[in-house]
Amino acid sequence: MGAHRSGAGAEVGLQPLSESEGRRLKPPPAQLYGRPRTHALSPRQVRLMEQALPRLRFDMALAATPRASFPVSIDELWLEVGFGGGEHALAQVAAHPGVGLIACEVFENGICSLLSRLVPDNGVEGIEATAPLPGHLRLWDSDARTLLRALPDGCLDRLFLMFPDPWPKARHAKRRFVHPAFLPELARVLRPGAEWRIASDDPTYQAWVADVLAAQALFGVPPPATERPEGWPPTRYEAKALAAGRGPLYWTLRKR
Numbered sequence: 001m002g003a004h005r006s007g008a009g010a011e012v013g014l015q016p017l018s019e020s021e022g023r024r025l026k027p028p029p030a031q032l033y034g035r036p037r038t039h040a041l042s043p044r045q046v047r048l049m050e051q052a053l054p055r056l057r058f059d060m061a062l063a064a065t066p067r068a069s070f071p072v073s074i075d076e077l078w079l080e081v082g083f084g085g086g087e088h089a090l091a092q093v094a095a096h097p098g099v100g101l102i103a104c105e106v107f108e109n110g111i112c113s114l115l116s117r118l119v120p121d122n123g124v125e126g127i128e129a130t131a132p133l134p135g136h137l138r139l140w141d142s143d144a145r146t147l148l149r150a151l152p153d154g155c156l157d158r159l160f161l162m163f164p165d166p167w168p169k170a171r172h173a174k175r176r177f178v179h180p181a182f183l184p185e186l187a188r189v190l191r192p193g194a195e196w197r198i199a200s201d202d203p204t205y206q207a208w209v210a211d212v213l214a215a216q217a218l219f220g221v222p223p224p225a226t227e228r229p230e231g232w233p234p235t236r237y238e239a240k241a242l243a244a245g246r247g248p249l250y251w252t253l254r255k256r
């Protein structure tokens with residue numbers, strides 16, 4: 001959703017943003033852009049949204065103590081922004097039973113896609129309300145930035161931003177998740193030493209990320225990998241990018 005691929009090109013150079021450029025940049029908007037749904041939900045999807053989602057939804061009343069939103073005890077707290085169809089989030093949850101993952105997505109069809117992988121469509125009436133769900137997964141079905149702003153300092157051990165909407169047009173730069181004005185907020189919620197993974201296949205976004213990261217000191221930034229590193233589950237957007245011949249970059253940042 002919102003991933004407009006046309007017009008990709010280096011609208012920003014690879015030089016770090018100067019102080020005056022940084023000041024000219026518009027801050028990220030408070031509201032999200034784009035449609036939260038591409039087509040009407042089927043009856044099964046409506047049941048998933050009405051009966052399964054509430055059982056996994058992150059409770060904003062517990063934002064100050066996010067670990068308390070999990071019914072099981074967790075060793076680490078991770079958060080994924082924009083999980084799309086949920087492949088990456090579910091693979092991480094399966095591979096790391098000691099970790100609590102808060103997975104954020106605004107796109108209803110994506111949320112249904114993740115939920116449909118968890119709840120079998122076996123014709124049993126009310127299965128969406130009763131099927132067992134992973135205790136160490138919580139979903140936030142709204143703007144990830146709203147949740148991030150509400151979380152306490154240093155509470156996150158890892159952050160994932162896999163193939164974010166690139167918003168390639170210069171006038172839409174303020175909508176990009178990687179944004180100089182939002183980096184301090186991300187740094188605030190990540191504990192020192194925490195990892196922030198970013199993947200992008202879009203040339204404009206890649207150049208933008210390089211520029212934004214070169215102009216900050218909150219995160220240590222080794223050069224990005226050109227092959228998906230071990231322990232990074234594949235995503236649907238990555239598969240599309242590779243099929244179209246685009247070369248993703250994979251950043252592993254460390255909070256200082």
Ligand SMILES: C[S@@+](CC[C@H](N)C(=O)[O-])C[C@H]1O[C@@H](n2cnc3c(N)ncnc32)[C@H](O)[C@@H]1O
Pocket residue numbers: 001002003032081082083084085104105106107110142143144145162163164165235236237238
């Ligand atoms: C290009 S898709 C990539 C999806 C998935 N990560 C993948 O790699 O297949 C980006 C997703 O991020 C979601 N998204 C964008 N901004 C968001 C935000 N502020 N909070 C939560 N989700 C967001 C969009 O709805 C979209 O599904």
